[in-house]
Amino acid sequence: xAGVTQTPKFQVLKTGQSMTLQCAQDxxxxxxxxxxxxxxxxxxxxxxxxxxxxxxxxxxxxxxxxSRLNKREFSLRLESAAPSxxxxxxxxxxxxxxxxxxxxxxxxGSWLTVV
Amino acid sequence: xxxxxxxxxxxxxxxxxxxxxxxxxxxxxxxxFLWYKKYPAEGPTFLISISSIKDKNEDGRFTVFLNKSxxxxxxxxxxxxxGDSAVYFCAAxxxxxxxxxxxxxxxxxLIIQP
Numbered sequence: 603x604a605g606v607t608q609t610p611k612f613q614v615l616k617t618g619q620s621m622t623l624q625c626a627q628d629x630x631x632x633x634x635x636x637x638x639x640x641x642x643x644x645x646x647x648x649x650x651x652x653x654x655x656x657x658x659x660x661x662x663x664x665x666x667x668x669s670r671l672n673k674r675e676f677s678l679r680l681e682s683a684a685p686s687x688x689x690x691x692x693x694x695x696x697x698x699x700x701x702x703x704x705x706x707x708x709x710x711g712s713w714l715t716v717v
Numbered sequence: 718x719x720x721x722x723x724x725x726x727x728x729x730x731x732x733x734x735x736x737x738x739x740x741x742x743x744x745x746x747x748x749x750f751l752w753y754k755k756y757p758a759e760g761p762t763f764l765i766s767i768s769s770i771k772d773k774n775e776d777g778r779f780t781v782f783l784n785k786s787x788x789x790x791x792x793x794x795x796x797x798x799x800g801d802s803a804v805y806f807c808a809a810x811x812x813x814x815x816x817x818x819x820x821x822x823x824x825x826x827l828i829i830q831p
Contacts (some may be wrong), residue, residue, distance in 0.1 A: 606760070635818045637818070637821075641825060642726075644721075644806060644821040644822055644823040645761070645806065645808075645819075645821040645822060646821075646822055647818045647819075647820075650818050660818060665779070692760055692761070694760075694818075705751065705763050705766065706763075706818065706819055707763065707764070708753075708760035708761045709760050710758075710759055710760045711759070711760050
């Protein structure tokens with residue numbers, strides 16, 4: 603049972619390069635999310651998609667774009683990477699949005715370093 | 718402004734004893750609270766949750782207590798085991814919409830000593 607799968611697991615980028623983090627879930631969840639985790643900062647929401655065809659900004663969206671390709675897949679793109687985007691990125695999904703009892707399930711993380 | 722606060726970055730507890738992790742929140746709209754556990758190099762995994770209509774929820778060795786008037790919740794682990802050593806995140810959500818997903822605290826690193 604794969605759950606939430608994200609690729610790549612590790613990536614080193616040069617400043618100004620672009621890249622896309624891929625995420626797929628096999629739980630038939632409606633909502634998907636991208637978080638970043640920085641030391642001492644907890645998890646912060648970058649973008650989310652409440653359902654297929656919709657995306658919305660979270661707490662820290664600057665420098666990122668997202669695409670909800672279909673119900674299963676939600677990608678995160680860095681158009682021009684900056685050292686401040688060095689972080690661990692987590693994709694997550696949940697059955698529904700904004701409902702009491704909603705539990706979010708996370709992928710294993712993608713470690714991104716921008717030099 | 719942090720809406721979910723975990724004021725203890727780390728906590729050390731002896732094996733077999735009780736671990737108590739604390740969390741405070743400021744947003745009155747939060748009505749669902751969760752605890753996640755995270756091992757190094759892995760994603761957070763759901764541990765236990767509580768709705769604001771309850772003040773206690775128990776699952777095996779894990780119990781979460783909610784004090785709505787104080788905007789405070791705590792996670793109790795009894796007895797603590799070596800495998801409990803991890804970072805624990807408190808998270809909260811509101812069913813009324815707004816910024817979606819969960820709002821997380823910064824985490825508490827629990828270390829269980831043998």
